Amino acid sequence: MTNIKTYNAISPMGLNYLTEQGYTINGDEAPKGILLRSQDMHQETIPDTVRALVRAGAGFNNIPVDDLTQRGIAVFNTPGGNANAVKELTIAALIMAARPVVAAIDFANKTRGGDVSLRTETNKGGYRGTELSGKTLGVIGLGNVGSKVANTALALDMEVIGYDPGLDATTAWRVDRHIGHARNVEEVLQKADYVTVHIPLNADNKHFIDAEKIAQLKPEAALLNFSRGGIVDDAAAKAALDADQLRMYITDFADAVLFDNPKTIITPHIGGSTIEAEDTSALMAAKQLDHYLTTGNVVNSVNLPSIDEPFRTKYRVSIIHRNVPTMLSQIANFFGDHGINIEQLSNRAKNNIAYTLISLNALTDEEWQLIHERFDQVDDIFQTRVLKNNQD
Template sequence: MFKIQTLNKIAAVGLNQLERDVYEIASDINNPDAILVRSADMHSMEISDSVKAVARAGAGTNNIPIPELTEKGVVVFNTPGANANAVKELVILGLLLASRPAISANAWAKGLTGKGDEIPDLAEKGKSQFVGPELKGKTLGVIGLGAIGAMVANLALKFGMEVIGYDPFLSVKAALSLDHNVKIAETLDTVFAKSDYITIHVPQTNDTKGMINATTIKTMKDGVRILNIARGGLVNNADILAALDSGKVAAFVSDFCAEELLNHPKVICLPHLGASTPEAEDNCAVMAAAQLKDFLEFGNIVNSVNFPKTVTDNPIPQGGTRLCISHKNIPDTISKFTTILGEAKLNIASFINQARGDVAYNIIDVDGKVTDDIIAKLAACDTVNRVRPIFADQTVHHEATSDDD
């Protein structure tokens, strides 16, 4: 039986993907095989050596210590696209709120309470202070054209906007999903210079942190409106506030509350609502659970942020063993595996090797039962992080790491 630890409330429709006669699921569980998490911060958490995988029910993984887990051979999954529609809808709402000061107008209108029959006339006189531009005919710059960015770009066209997109890592799948009327910019400078509205849809990395700052803001149009529904650290708050005060930036919508932003009249702060819909939570939970199940039971890796995609449709040989081996991507490593298995007179039925940067992963199907001493020899190879056998009869799930005695 596999043990799954949940660090947040995970939608039941996702947990139901894991059969209870095969999986034990609890928030308080010792030595779990895997962890299901949403927003809980795992950086200060002591993670058991028994953990083979972490699945994040969402796209961002800033709350997970990925380098540490990679070194231990722990696969980290996320669920790209599962909450894309929810975030897309919030971005469109943000575009409208950045243009039409409906929140301020509503607060002002509530101040008319008690004025009785005077309210209609007072409302007509007061509405001029809440004028805002239409989206139609304006240019939207979309930075990042993944699942969310592409959906935003396509929908913005329906509002009659011109759309410029930028993504140096544009995937074939994302490119095919884009409307042909979305213009692709070669540089960020082009997006900054031509956009009336800018929305950001990239992960937070060392390269993207603080990408909206005093320097980049200077290259933008006067009166630009900026949305950040992606990650708080992508925008330098001090610089955006200075630009709002000077009038360079007309409005800023952020899904990330910060003390300095809360009371500025040109800032709309939301409490991280991007994926806060029941549909998105369900989608993320189902996808995360399915990926864990496929990995734990068959060794397959799909949508990992630290390991290469590695999938086989082959069944485990009858009476045989599937070896799932993670290791550093260093030459001559695979020959060590084949030598050890050959010396043990074990026939390799199939062999898949994939690499991603410094990390490599193998799915090796062997015709016979691999014994503990063979597993220990494989784990002892100096480049190996983890060896996990999956036996055809599914009655034994033993795993070893290179740190085993």
């Protein structure tokens, strides 16, 4: 039985799916797959037996993706699995940015003696907020979460303007036609009363919202970050708050520079922490892991191109390799030279990494061994697997 190693508390919905498919969870055998949530895998030793690592969640900065790619290990995430949970917390934060709910609750809890209701009535003028209706929300990133936030804000009678540098047909279908599309991020920053950020963290957009961009916000604007720590330059946000160039900053990512700031609300990275989101993400992760290990198909990988085709032949050879001009000819020539008939060959590329699936109906044990011996010697090939169709 194939062993899957887990880190963190993975929802039973995902674990039960894997056991129903015949896997063992955290058994004695060397693992073929890893399922995790927030474990820092940069600090973990990942065995050479591992073929895939799946994060039950969207972010993957806790995973050494580049190193794993060079070892031929596929890395997956579950985009959209916790989108509704993050959307709801973002909307809650939006309300807290409009109404001083936290301060009002704190005042009510600290009120002692006499007629509490009367004292609250006397002082509640200091907790007067504004309504969201008629205000403008700027949404940066219109993916799984951002599109949901934008659409919900419309239902709150807000004006919504969105910007997504990767806007495509799929993204466009997610958002309501009444949402305005900005030509650039500066347009969002300058027009919005509230700005919420929903883009992934990578090397290109660390501190995407920096001091220069914060300076383009209205002084009375509120900034929300429920995407990833590091998307906003927190030190720049604090400086703007202290200089009254920004009214409020609400984030799901604790940073010591923000502590004890009365204009900041910090939640402890709970955006995706709902029972439903954990169940959905775990089940998605389990299915993607099983799909890859048994068929070679790639869905929601962060380091491999997507291929999801029916496994109709008796065998498949999956090859992770560099995206170089001569590779496909080398692969095809090998099979031809050894009289192994290719029923179908599929190839996709993602930046400098390519993935090839070869479908076969006949393969001897000797040919099986020969494939591994030959391709293991090619520097540009990271991983080769031969899969048998157990449903055949």
